[in-house]
Amino acid sequence: MTWWRRNQTAAVAAELDTQVVEKEAVEEPADQHPLLTVESVERTFQVGGQPLHVLKGINMELRPRQLVMLRGRSGSGKTTLLNMIGGLDQPTKGHIFFRDLPFHSMSDDDRTTVRRKQMGFIFQAFALMPLLSAYENVELSLRMAGIPSGEWKSRVEHCMELVGLSKRMHHRPFELSGGEQQRVAIAKAIAHRPRLLLADEPTAELDSQMSAQIMSVFQNIIRTEQVTICMTTHDPTILEVADHVYEMVDGRFI
Numbered sequence: 001m002t003w004w005r006r007n008q009t010a011a012v013a014a015e016l017d018t019q020v021v022e023k024e025a026v027e028e029p030a031d032q033h034p035l036l037t038v039e040s041v042e043r044t045f046q047v048g049g050q051p052l053h054v055l056k057g058i059n060m061e062l063r064p065r066q067l068v069m070l071r072g073r074s075g076s077g078k079t080t081l082l083n084m085i086g087g088l089d090q091p092t093k094g095h096i097f098f099r100d101l102p103f104h105s106m107s108d109d110d111r112t113t114v115r116r117k118q119m120g121f122i123f124q125a126f127a128l129m130p131l132l133s134a135y136e137n138v139e140l141s142l143r144m145a146g147i148p149s150g151e152w153k154s155r156v157e158h159c160m161e162l163v164g165l166s167k168r169m170h171h172r173p174f175e176l177s178g179g180e181q182q183r184v185a186i187a188k189a190i191a192h193r194p195r196l197l198l199a200d201e202p203t204a205e206l207d208s209q210m211s212a213q214i215m216s217v218f219q220n221i222i223r224t225e226q227v228t229i230c231m232t233t234h235d236p237t238i239l240e241v242a243d244h245v246y247e248m249v250d251g252r253f254i
């Protein structure tokens with residue numbers, strides 16, 4: 001089993017390298033091949049010995065440089081789906097392809113390799129480290145992704161500039177407002193140049209003005225960093241900036 005895993009991991013690493021070369025060589029038009037495809041995905045949890053059907057047949061696509069929102073009431077299954085798209089969990093049934101990689105059947109190790117290199121997360125569980133400055137938080141993400149240390153300084157400074165926080169990069173999270181902390185989280189999530197950025201309720205704790213700022217940062221990074229963003233939200237006021245909104249009710253899109 002171990003040798004197979006190692007070979008599989010090597011194959012994924014090789015695939016990623018090829019994809020990076022392709023990315024540099026060819027500029028993909030926005031509407032070309034999907035970055036991610038979800039086909040007939042179901043997710044069932046066992047709760048107290050009973051099956052709980054949370055996702056009941058989801059189909060969706062994320063295309064390069066799109067801003068896609070998952071909207072729905074609390075408990076409708078948005079976070080469960082986002083976890084699946086990010087390879088943090090696997091479907092009970094159905095298929096998920098990130099580019100050509102079958103997330104539904106890949107090992108945890110292989111999904112982790114893809115995630116580290118090609119995805120960024122703005123999730124509560126990946127929150128800022130409180131004792132590190134904004135700069136050090138972003139740098140940490142480059143270190144984790146295996147980016148050579150010689151590239152860290154310019155990339156951190158570039159990302160802090162993209163989110164409009166160049167003047168505050170040596171502050172620690174508690175010295176920043178909620179909106180500023182969220183912008184540091186965005187800088188941290190995009191520092192290693194992911195293809196896909198996933199955000200779970202990124203405007204949840206923010207007032208409407210700060211939420212609008214975050215959405216404007218998202219639009220800016222889609223343009224300048226060529227990233228695709230998929231986020232969950234309850235907030236009807238930000239839906240208009242989405243390229244596509246999937247409305248979820250009780251584990252299905254309507």
Ligand SMILES: Nc1ncnc2c1ncn2[C@@H]1O[C@H](COP(=O)(O)OP(=O)(O)OP(=O)(O)O)[C@@H](O)[C@H]1O
Binds near residue numbers: 072
């Ligand atoms: N690991 C798990 N085990 C058992 N049940 C789970 C698990 N994860 C999620 N659920 C259940 O699945 C349902 C959907 O949860 P999910 O967090 O995906 O909803 P959501 O739409 O993101 O809600 P919110 O907007 O409140 O975050 C809930 O009833 C939740 O209790």
